[in-house]
Amino acid sequence: RAKGEGRGAFRFFEAEMDHAAQLRRVLELDLRKALAREEFELHYQPLIDLTSGRIAACEALLRWRHPMRGLISPAEFVPIAEETGLIVPIGEWVLRRACADAVKWPETVRLAVNLSPVQFRNHDVTKQIVDALAQSGLPASRLELEITEAVLLQDSEATLDAMRALQKLGIRMSLDDFGIGYSSLSYLNKFSFQKIKIDASFVKNLERNDGAIAIIRAVAGMGADLGMAIVVEGIETVEQLERVKAEGCTQGQGYLFSPPLPVAAVGELFAAGAGTIQLVA
Ligand code: C2E
Ligand code: MG
Numbered sequence: 001r002a003k004g005e006g007r008g009a010f011r012f013f014e015a016e017m018d019h020a021a022q023l024r025r026v027l028e029l030d031l032r033k034a035l036a037r038e039e040f041e042l043h044y045q046p047l048i049d050l051t052s053g054r055i056a057a058c059e060a061l062l063r064w065r066h067p068m069r070g071l072i073s074p075a076e077f078v079p080i081a082e083e084t085g086l087i088v089p090i091g092e093w094v095l096r097r098a099c100a101d102a103v104k105w106p107e108t109v110r111l112a113v114n115l116s117p118v119q120f121r122n123h124d125v126t127k128q129i130v131d132a133l134a135q136s137g138l139p140a141s142r143l144e145l146e147i148t149e150a151v152l153l154q155d156s157e158a159t160l161d162a163m164r165a166l167q168k169l170g171i172r173m174s175l176d177d178f179g180i181g182y183s184s185l186s187y188l189n190k191f192s193f194q195k196i197k198i199d200a201s202f203v204k205n206l207e208r209n210d211g212a213i214a215i216i217r218a219v220a221g222m223g224a225d226l227g228m229a230i231v232v233e234g235i236e237t238v239e240q241l242e243r244v245k246a247e248g249c250t251q252g253q254g255y256l257f258s259p260p261l262p263v264a265a266v267g268e269l270f271a272a273g274a275g276t277i278q279l280v281a
């Protein structure tokens, strides 16, 4: 009896697995065609200078407009793109598209682009970046590349060389999602970054968690000493803005200021002269 039930449960589990695997396989097949079918688009989210309220940069965030499933978030398909290597051609498209868009913005506004560890492992990434800048005419000094600590874990000598080469061109490096990975302060010493983006999870707990504010304060202090900009991601409330500003964070990003916007909306923002977002006093 019990044996039979166990078998039934296992079959059910197997069927569920099959279903998940099937969905993933379909997504993977669709992902292979998505570039040629021009199903990707970039949305842009402003990074706000917390002293002036000016838009310091806009971060390109990838979206997939699937013909059947609608807008799919990168959290869902970037991992598949990384496992299959598709992130390399997709990432190249992101670089080209984003540079071509950003060259139309005011010169004071930088472009931030996310790079996957898989792209960094591919040694063509430096060439892809240089080509995207050359083709668009965007100055290297206006580009910020966001990488996570996962990039630093892999072949660190090659990564160090690539980062140095990019920085020599005038490109800025940002450490994304700081504080949730295998954060090691030795990385900050070995690799040089112009910007640290403190992960949104620290801001979420701000009101209820004294530890979170202590960490934000410490990172902001370190950033000031090392000459790095400190950005806090995921700012949603005025209280959060006030707290992180008081601790010396230099930039902010989050729904309080603006969600990621379609490219036309970003253009309108700048055309209307709205390069500044009114910060609450
Ligand atoms: P990320 O680079 O850390 O981007 C921040 C994410 O937080 C974005 O999610 C953004 O929409 C979201 N966000 C911004 N403000 C708020 C807020 O106030 N509250 C909350 N709850 N969320 C906020 P998104 O666009 O879904 O992107 C998720 C991740 O996907 C990104 O995290 C990045 O790691 C990856 N990604 C996005 N675009 C690209 C890309 O072009 N290439 C690569 N390799 N990865 C990308
Ligand atoms: Mg990012």
Ligand code: MG
Pocket: 176, 177, 197, 199, 233
């Ligand atoms: Mg982040």
Ligand code: MG
Pocket: 177
């Ligand atoms: Mg993130």
